[in-house]
Amino acid sequence: MKAIATPHWRLELLPASPYSVRYVVAENEIGFAYDCQTGEHSIGTDRRSSFKVRANSLAVRAKGWDIYSSSRRGGEYLRLICKDFEARRGCHDFIDERAAGIAHRLRRLLITHADTLDCEALVLALRDRVEGLSEARPEPVPDWITPQRLRRVDDLIDVRLSENLLVTDLAAALGLSTRYFSRAFHKATGRSPREYIIECRLRRARALIETTDHSLADIALECGFSSHAHMTSQFVMRLGVPPSALRSA
Template sequence: MRLMNRRNRQQPPPPEPVRRIEAGPWAIELLPGCAYATRYVATQSAIGFAFDSQRGLHAIGSDRVQPFEAIPNGLAFVPAECDVFSESPRGGEYLRVVRTDGMALSGEHAFNNRIDPLATTLALRMRSALLRATAEHDWEAWALGLAERVKDHKAFSTHPNGSITGGRMRLLDEFIDTGLDGPLGIKEMAALLGLSEGYFMRAFKQATGKSPHSYLIDRRLAKARALMRDSSARLAEIAHVCGFNSQAHMTTLFKQRLGVSPAQLRGYSKP
């Protein structure tokens, strides 16, 4: 359960809309971070990519429902005709890529939490383009490239989490979320898990494909994006609540990480 402070006891603002584009035989969707519950039989194989850590319950290709922990930057795959049940009280931002022409994707086995640097690069490009609400990009090439990363090759086996287990990731998320309006750093995160700073940095990068500092920035940006749905909050106020040095600092990081400014994203997100 997420730890609460006086600020985040308020009802959260509505999530950003689902962003979708169709390009050639591909349909690409960016799903916002919010609670969800779904059950279906996959009519076609699908590629997924979790930008955020997620947790909940699922049963993939089985009738056994069990807890799941999705790590940030985790690549996932669901083959056609696979039974899927998944629910999460919080969810996380997620990219979903499917073919619309009936052609099956390579790969026979469902998986998640696969850390693949090239898949991360492609997914980040797709997210940035979807947030800018423009179709002038190499969508088909990106989708094909991502499809190559889900083939059943031993070289692409799921990366072990090592010392950063799902439980430790949950502790980090709760700790970060309750302290985003103040200074946070690697020293504090390592101490929370009882690890040295050097060991923590190496273990975190191994488990998620990104540095702890980069992850902290991503959590600040995610909270800012959620608060931006509240039209009564000024961007300067949001920057302060999310722990940025200034509104200009927040804007710079939005452009660097998401390819769009906070003002532009707020405009795109309005119904």
């Protein structure tokens, strides 16, 4: 099993293998089946019945449900537990093309051990997509981000930039749900909190490259990048040059 866990969400990629599990759902969770699966299951009862789920199908399980599931073959499966995911209703074997696209991108990131911030962007996108499928109409975007509050966000990022800082961490520090914070931040600044964190990392990295003799590997870690290679890819993608070009200029 491959997994990424933060204080606010946990993502698991379960292998295609036989299984038999029983558990009580601790937090609302989203499941995604990459393969067709058959077996036996029960939800909130001891009466078991056979099931068959299609490949690329969603499942939503609500907190407190008593789940039993077993399969002789199993199938590759993505499981997302998100603390602020609001499961308005459960579902099983539900197909949504956009959610499937996000789930497949998450699998690639898990397999390649990608940066947690990159994974979080897709985690939140999948959560919002699944929640949106059951919403009658979207909530209005709040006007929460004032100039004073944006400075507070900047201060939080500045203090914790060398850490594995996530959008969920910022929202929690401000006492807001991730969804509320992300929508308000985008409305006020025109970009997502994730993009803003990356911009701050790049800005600090450029300053350190140009004003210190620290190694590029050390600068990458000081600025919260997972590695020198990760910092280089962000420089090339967003600035068009590798960080080494700034030092040799």
